Amino acid sequence: MEVRMAEHYGMCFGVRDAVDLALRLTRQGPLTILGDLVHNPDVVAQMDSAGAVRTHAPEEVHTRAVLLTAHGTADRVKARLREEGHQVFDAVCPLVKRVHLAMDKLIAEGRHPVIIGQAGHVEVRGLVGDLKEYTIILEAQDVEQLVGRPKLGVVAQTTQRLEHVQELVATMRRRLPDADIRFVDTVCQPTKDRQEALGRLIDECDAVVVVGGPDSNNSRKLTELARKAGKAAFQVAAAGELQSEWFQGIGIVGVTAGTSTPDRVIDEVREWLETFESVPADREPAALSR
Numbered sequence: 001m002e003v004r005m006a007e008h009y010g011m012c013f014g015v016r017d018a019v020d021l022a023l024r025l026t027r028q029g030p031l032t033i034l035g036d037l038v039h040n041p042d043v044v045a046q047m048d049s050a051g052a053v054r055t056h057a058p059e060e061v062h063t064r065a066v067l068l069t070a071h072g073t074a075d076r077v078k079a080r081l082r083e084e085g086h087q088v089f090d091a092v093c094p095l096v097k098r099v100h101l102a103m104d105k106l107i108a109e110g111r112h113p114v115i116i117g118q119a120g121h122v123e124v125r126g127l128v129g130d131l132k133e134y135t136i137i138l139e140a141q142d143v144e145q146l147v148g149r150p151k152l153g154v155v156a157q158t159t160q161r162l163e164h165v166q167e168l169v170a171t172m173r174r175r176l177p178d179a180d181i182r183f184v185d186t187v188c189q190p191t192k193d194r195q196e197a198l199g200r201l202i203d204e205c206d207a208v209v210v211v212g213g214p215d216s217n218n219s220r221k222l223t224e225l226a227r228k229a230g231k232a233a234f235q236v237a238a239a240g241e242l243q244s245e246w247f248q249g250i251g252i253v254g255v256t257a258g259t260s261t262p263d264r265v266i267d268e269v270r271e272w273l274e275t276f277e278s279v280p281a282d283r284e285p286a287a288l289s290r
């Protein structure tokens with residue numbers, strides 16, 4: 001089967017730096033990682049075998065050194081860890097930091113903070129963790145929660161689909177014509193690059209494989225983008241999840257990967273696909289989703 005790789009795919013600089021820092025720290029002594037360092041099972045397993053302890057609860061940090069994830073952490077959590085005597089290392093990506101700074105500025109302008117993102121996602125939790133009042137929206141109907149707010153400051157989770165974010169902001173402006181709305185586009189450049197590259201590749205392919213962990217928001221958005229374009233799209237965390245029946249009758253498969261997916265995992269998926277012999281027979285087409 002012919003495999004075409006997207007122009008941009010795979011691990012971003014923010015994740016690479018966080019993984020490098022974690023590995024360096026594990027060589028120096030006992031380390032606890034607060035939250036998933038990045039959303040990829042392979043990376044998490046690598047941290048486990050390097051001896052890092054993982055927890056999602058600050059009260060369960062029992063080593064002196066603690067590493068905070070690339071997705072950002074609320075200031076009050078950092079302050080608490082420092083007060084308890086921990087040595088805090090912060091792997092926050094500069095592009096997540098940028099969202100925190102943009103939101104601080106919007107709040108300083110007297111705006112109600114609005115985050116376009118997934119409630120409960122670690123990045124969004126880090127963003128709202130220090131706020132008394134905020135609104136998280138993800139779908140058009142969520143905009144109703146903002147009725148009556150005169151001044152809004154809007155940012156987006158870094159890994160949202162840009163087109164979706166822009167549609168939501170347009171909905172906000174339509175539904176709240178009297179509100180003073182300021183939107184800062186905080187979808188990060190590596191996320192945009194991967195989305196745009198997949199958009200360019202999609203028409204050349206019969207199907208798309210997205211290599212990314214099930215908890216990786218940006219991988220899910222890539223899968224969503226391919227399906228919206230009407231392609232059969234399969235998201236896998238590793239080559240072992242690929243299934244022959246998905247590719248029967250497929251001539252060209254496009255491959256992309258989320259920003260937390262290690263190169264080795266992508267290479268294994270690529271190799272599997274390249275050596276797979278598709279049967280261009282009168283078989284049922286592959287299912288549109290799994």
Ligand code: SF4
Pocket residue numbers: 012013014015070093094095096158159188189190191218259
């Ligand atoms: S996806 Fe974007 S914000 Fe997140 S770590 Fe990578 S570069 Fe940073």
